Amino acid sequence: MIITFGSINVDFVYEVEEMPQPGQTLLAKKFRTEAGGKGANQALAAARDGAEVVMVGAVGTDSLAEIGLQNLAATTDISRVARASEPTGNASIHIDAQGRNMIVVAAGANLSASSDDIEEALLEKANIVLMQMENDVAEVETLIRRAHMSNTMSILNLAPAFPLDEKVLSLCDIIVVNEDEAEALGDWLGCGASAQELAARLNTGILRTLGGEGAEAFVAGEYINTSAMRIEVKDTTAAGDCFVGVLASGLDRGLPLRSAMERASVAAGLACSRAGSQKSIPGRLETDRIAIQMLT
Secondary structure: OEEEEOOOEEEEEEEOOOOOOOOOOOOOOEEEEEEEOHHHHHHHHHHHOOOOEEEEEEEOOOOHHHHHHHHHHHHOEEEEEEEOOOOOEEEEEEEOOOOOEEEEEEOHHHHHOOHHHOOHHHHHHOOEEEEOOOOOHHHHHHHHHHHHHOOOEEEEEOOOOOOOOHHHHOOOOEEEEOHHHHHHHHHHHOOOOOHHHHHHHHOOEEEEEOHHHOEEEEEOOEEEEEOOOOOOOOOOOOHHHHHHHHHHHHHHOOOOHHHHHHHHHHHHHHHHOOOOOHHHOOOHHHHHHHHHHHHO
């Protein structure tokens, strides 16, 4: 079972030919509203991949809350999602003709999410605690310490990249970063940005995603490199979250890290191949089918 402590947002998505520049007004080709948030996306990806997932977070009492929860309610346990006085978190997402995105997030109720909503009995029952950085930093740090004390595997997606106490980072079992986040982490720590250099500096597992070049990891003294699925990119919005969620799902059911990374790459590739945030995240059978085709 996976506990996901993270953000729940509503995404306002604008499809544009090119990204707006300062002072410029553009007309969007299309607009849509979707459930999103890094925590919710990763929880949903893990659940669609077959994992039992408990979502812990916070939404407002506004009309956006039900949009943010609609997919989670059908796939995960949301009994520990609190209602806060602040508005539901939301994000403005611009996607250009090349599938690249630019995102601005308003945290809102996400900053009210409390790790205290995870009782000790639940923490001890879980195989994995999955976290990101769109909630209050102090709550994330507290949960990392608690997971370590209970011997529960902790996976931290350091996104967005905010500095955390180095000692706390060292308590994580796996820290997942993309290339930009790895550079930021390396700058804070005074070391290089490769998985091996970051792992050596923190004495913990590091997984670095490399976009179209795949992913690399250095965990427990082992270096692992996996390739990305070759696809026509339409929208990268939730691909990184899809990777992390499916990675956690694979590890939750006992897959070796390499196998979990390979499966996560397939799922993330599928997410990139179609438009949407949560609606782009594949289910277990679809990922299975593509993974089998790639191996035959």
